[in-house]
Amino acid sequence: MSATSPIEGERRLRRDAARNRRLILDAAREAFAARGLHVTLDEIARWAGVGVGTVYRRFADKESLIDALFEDGIGEVVALAEDALDYEDSWAGFVHWFEGFVAMQAQDRGLKEVLLSSRGSQQRIAAASERLLPLISRLVKRAQDAGELRADVRPTDIPLMGRMLAGIADITADVSPELFRRYVAIALDGLRVSRDAPSRLPARALKLEQLEAIRRAQ
Amino acid sequence: MSATSPIEGERRLRRDAARNRRLILDAAREAFAARGLHVTLDEIARWAGVGVGTVYRRFADKESLIDALFEDGIGEVVALAEDALDYEDSWAGFVHWFEGFVAMQAQDRGLKEVLLSSRGSQQRIAAASERLLPLISRLVKRAQDAGELRADVRPTDIPLMGRMLAGIADITADVSPELFRRYVAIALDGLRVSRDAPSRLPARALKLEQLEAIRRAQ
């Protein structure tokens, strides 16, 4: 991982410093994934068991830390799409990617926020985005040509539907972390050209009290 | 409307004060609808053309103002559900309500935030919510008994799907205010038991630059 190895040309860190850098990155990954990019560096420092000063000595500012972390994450989304294009069955490939795309974001609030906001080093994210969109277009086209994916969706609809589903995953995560898969399944059923019966819904629907709990938690 | 008429038992306002109260409520409605509950009372005051002091003389705090405004809005959602239960065709009734439910939130950020957050006078919203859920259950049951709505969705899924769609409406509103209807249509197609062909998608998909614009705007 690029975030973990020392960059060539930089003077080597003292052993304690290197250890702390790792602690900070690990704490940041966990904290951003669990709670989003809004967590403060003060909190990350406390979580990592170091002082804030130590964080700022290693990373010029919050932006740099976010960069160091999410370069990899975005690469994974792209890799998943490349993977999906190798599927024989084009619909299965599309479903594989789409479910993975949403699930990755559902499990990592930070990634979700990096993916569709303009945080972080604009550059890299924009670049990854430019690599991703053509792949999505090909996944869409293949599945449409096979007569599986409805013909009236356009490639730009897909990341938006992904974001929509990641959004509900965010809201329901605390109460039922797998609930979002129901809505992914319903959305995929809606994206098929035709079908005789609905696919089976994963996870359990919420109980009334759980729905109420979400409203209170907001 | 309860928000506009003077409450009985309260001393009558001087004419200029009454006029200002109206101006404030109108400005607040517009501002909350367009930009969400986070707009400051300072901004609402400027928009209304009065001083902040005037706002705070009429409404104890921001909460009270939100209350005064959204009592009505929540009632409308309930009324729409009651209306939908009168439809002969149970699926059409369900669709009528669901589309309206999402559209109302899409057109009013404030309403959306009031509906599923714990802002405002908890009490009234919780009460409305308790009136609404049984209505949703009946709409769902009717459409399922008729064999139109898939049997494996539960009533609690519906407000969550509504929120999910309202969420994407929020994000895309500036670029294409009707885009969310595409995703409502896809979701409804996914909610049917079976169908031969997809329904026709409303609105136009985004162009690549528009998708990019949304990312930048976040």
Place this chain on the structure above:
DNA sequence: ACTAAGCGGAGATCATACCTCCGCTTATAC
């Protein structure tokens, strides 16, 4: 023309981030 009611908006107050600074500690090289 008198006065209670209302007005504007500067600024007090509070909250919350990001980031810096500096006196002290420690790893490492010799």
Place this chain on the structure above:
DNA sequence: GTATAAGCGGAGGTATGATCTCCGCTTAGT
């Protein structure tokens, strides 16, 4: 063993942004 550069913690400086108060002036209504 010791010198020293590197690193450390965390209190607090700074900036921002929101809510709400206060008070000298204005105006509607009798």
